Amino acid sequence: MSSATEAAETKTMYLAEILAHHRADVAERKANADIAALQRDAAAHTPRGFAKALRAKAASEGIGVIAELKKASPSKGLIRADFHPAALAKELESAGAAVLSVLTDEKFFQGSLENLRLASAAVKIPCLRKDFMVDEFQVLEARANCADAILLIVAALTDAELLTLREAARRYGLDTLCEVHDAEELERAKALGCECIGVNSRDLRTFEVSMDRMCELGQHIPANVVRVAESGIRTRADVDRLIASGYEAFLIGESLMRNEHPGEGLKQLLASSF
Numbered sequence: 001m002s003s004a005t006e007a008a009e010t011k012t013m014y015l016a017e018i019l020a021h022h023r024a025d026v027a028e029r030k031a032n033a034d035i036a037a038l039q040r041d042a043a044a045h046t047p048r049g050f051a052k053a054l055r056a057k058a059a060s061e062g063i064g065v066i067a068e069l070k071k072a073s074p075s076k077g078l079i080r081a082d083f084h085p086a087a088l089a090k091e092l093e094s095a096g097a098a099v100l101s102v103l104t105d106e107k108f109f110q111g112s113l114e115n116l117r118l119a120s121a122a123v124k125i126p127c128l129r130k131d132f133m134v135d136e137f138q139v140l141e142a143r144a145n146c147a148d149a150i151l152l153i154v155a156a157l158t159d160a161e162l163l164t165l166r167e168a169a170r171r172y173g174l175d176t177l178c179e180v181h182d183a184e185e186l187e188r189a190k191a192l193g194c195e196c197i198g199v200n201s202r203d204l205r206t207f208e209v210s211m212d213r214m215c216e217l218g219q220h221i222p223a224n225v226v227r228v229a230e231s232g233i234r235t236r237a238d239v240d241r242l243i244a245s246g247y248e249a250f251l252i253g254e255s256l257m258r259n260e261h262p263g264e265g266l267k268q269l270l271a272s273s274f
């Protein structure tokens, strides 16, 4: 095998491996699920408008932050040992987060649906279930665990799968953040009619981060959706550069989670540099 072929194969490995795990895992959970109980739990949670809250904060304060509860990641390993979802959620809400994102992937990010439920119950602001969605069953699980929105990763799904999941989200009253990382994926996302489109500076197939590509793509997202910049955002200078590229919302995990006081970190980011 040539080294170019090998490099290309390593590139697609991470995402493919994560997706294979989720497809098998969801099939097993679904086979053992008490659907009636999940539906009861889902009915007990009234979704709070995720996109609306994000847009309102961006309109009133110039930027809307999606603060992410992220304990670990496949590329960085353990990010935050001292991880208490309800306390973190409250701290980030009172520091000015527009909405929260909670990782629920257990194997690669050390998250859980329980973390989502605990975080969501502790705050008034809407919460995103951050996971690799491959089946409608996960949308029901999301609402049953108090999510207000789900993530759809364009690189992970066919157009037909995207549409099925977007429809399921709509049926359950959840908003959708549709994630892309290049121009071709952005075109597919636009056709889907999601409330929010996010550009991930990290290519989930390689874990490489490119701020330049994220800035370039920002200019091509229609203004009728909430334009979200995702991954690798650390400083107010990063935020200001992204605002100039058309973004109004920012998904920030690691830099907040590494801060001993994530709320302080968030307040510093929100304080204008002017």
Ligand SMILES: O=P(O)(O)OC[C@@H](O)[C@@H](O)c1c[nH]c2ccccc12
Binding pocket: 068, 070, 130, 131, 132, 153, 179, 200, 230, 231, 232, 233, 251, 252, 253, 254, 255
């Ligand atoms: O921790 P960061 O670099 O601030 O990034 C947050 C978020 O963008 C990242 O966690 C993320 C974006 N898309 C994802 C898809 C799955 C899991 C995680 C992600």
